[in-house]
Amino acid sequence: MSNKKQRFTGAEIIWECLIREGVEVVFGYPGGTILPTYDALNKYRNKVHHVLSRHEQGATHMADGYARVSGKVGVAMGTSGPGATNMITGMATAMMDSSPIVCITGQVSSSVIGSDAFQEIDITGAAIPVTKHSYLVMDIGELASTIREAFYVAHTGRPGPVLIDIPKDIQNDSIEFIYPEDELILPGYHPPEDVSEDYITKFSTMVNQAEKPVILAGHGVLLSNACSEVMELAEKSSIPITTTLLGIGGVPDSHPLVLGMMGMHGESWANHAIQEADLLIACGMRFDDRVTGNLKTYSPNSKKIHIEIDPSEINKNVKVDLAIHADLGTVLRHVNPQIIKLNRKKWLDIISGWHHDSKRRDILNIKSDKLLGAQVIRKIWEGTKGNALIISDVGQHQMLEAQYYKHEEPRTLLTSGGLGTMGFSLPAAIGASFHEKDKEIWVIVGDGSIQMTMMELGTAMQENTNINIAIINNGYLGMVRQWQQMFYDSRYAETPISSPDFVKLAEAYGMNGYRVDSIEDILPTMEKVQKNSGPSLVEFKVEEHEIVYPMVPAGADLHEMIQRPWNEVNNNGQIQEKEKVK
């Protein structure tokens, strides 16, 4: 677009603005009120690729997956009414996990808004709780500046979803237009600026004086691109690091200072370290209930530093001693030079001591007649040499992935953490594949989760997406079944779930489908899959009654983990169906 004034329709302005924002791919689904914009797409095909999802929820997850892996803003598009309401789950998922997406919805013509016209819904109102901000454009003169503002809001500060609702008549209208180049002025929006020297000194003093510090690395480490800064702090002062679910990949799992994941299904030594610490350095995380357990007994003897870009997260769940509202990378670049070199051998030895019997209790060291979910994940790790991009869904397989797939690089695990959206993985992987074109991509998904958004297999087929889908099929909604077994006396209410023949399903979609039920077959099957181009699907038939240990029951103290019971370990691996745990 030249900077000379030209006449553009609203629909054209949408595409012109998206291209200006560097958008290369849009995920969406056409419909009545967004028709003018789809019509205009024909003029921009050489610049923007449109991916047709099979459901608008899928489109939002695709945009989310693309955003998480690329760090760029993902774009989803849909029509008014049901198209827009279908996007709510995707926006909520992105909101909880701070993922920058822009959702563009068509709206009924401005003259009939409020009259309950066909496919009318107040989506800007409905989206308020699930977006960082939402806009209704009622004047074509404000369209370009609104889109620009939406992108800015989505990816600055704490990233998140933004919705732009555009009535059909605004898309059809036309205007003399030049792209706005003036400085963006958002009087009510203040991403943090620099950090004061005072905070830096306090921070480094607290670290230098601590004897038993622990770094809690959250999603903010990835979002702020502060991975090397966090490692520098850890290495300089020999501070052990534990990550949240979304912090996985922010620090290399193989590093001796990295303890693994914390929280409900975290490593027992990581949770013990938090409870015993005298200093917690929380980096871009929000003390979610899944990582703290009982707040009253959470890390009772520690001072706490919280570096967080979102001020409303500070002192929300856990009161901290030093709160720094700023970009993590910026803070650490100031702090690191003031950190004294220490080896903390005593503290690290204490933590190693907490490993004591964990290895023996590890399910991988148990003989089992049936294939286990944990074994599948470990073999996928071996078969991909730890280099794949993994997109996991929600449930037992998600926790097993977090425990048994070791991630060395940032942005190699995408998963729905905060909202726990079942059905996230397949569409998110399709979205991510448009950024990671050469990487091996594995979707790790349960038999329950895949059936929530299985229609997106059609999208994977149509786009010939290079993704591999590993379905961990245990015939149950496994995590809910685990809770029923542990806390509801094994009354399995509506958790047994039947599935279609996934191999035939794959074939129906023109994909290669495989079924594996023994550990020996995993790697050879993976080799076949790796030779395929386009999507492949592997169904792993696994043990039905596998339980993810360790586990901190909801609301229990973080150090009160339930470990795998010894009778299960000694019983030559026979996993007991009715094993009751108090």
Place this chain on the structure above:
Amino acid sequence: MKQTIIVLVQNEPGVLNRISRHFYRLNYNIDSITAGRSEAMGITRITIVCNHSDQYNQSLIKSQLEELNTVLKVQDITRVPSVVREYALIKVQIQKDEAKELNKIIKKSNAKIIDGGKLVSIIETTGEMEEIESLINALKQFKILEIMRSGNMAMVKVNQDEHRIEIEEIDKKKGWATQQLSDALS
């Protein structure tokens, strides 16, 4: 406890909706909400008084409101010495022989009759919440037909300068072009 918050917002559709939902989410009941034009063009000043027994999250509401794009500034003045006033309109009906009594009550309090018929009058008053409550109590001997109260408006006292928010200050920082209300009206 009562919590009093002053919010400066951009005056645009939906802004109250965005603000009020955060009170709902914390299960805080809004006692009163008073909004009106401020000294700067396009900026509305709102006083919100809410009632709750939450000791833990009361600072959360401020940070959550501050996060909204349409909100310029939030100030929790619960513990800041402030002038708090309310305006009320009260419509009363009297019997023929009660006019003298009504006038006596009006005279004694900071009130006046701004619209009077033979037997029905509209009384206007301003004051602190307690003053208004006591006037209403006094008027209860007549038949009260209608009460309309503005809710509390609050302003930080002049000797509390460090707590004062100046719109101009916000503007300078963000380069937001403001126009004084007088300019706007001319």
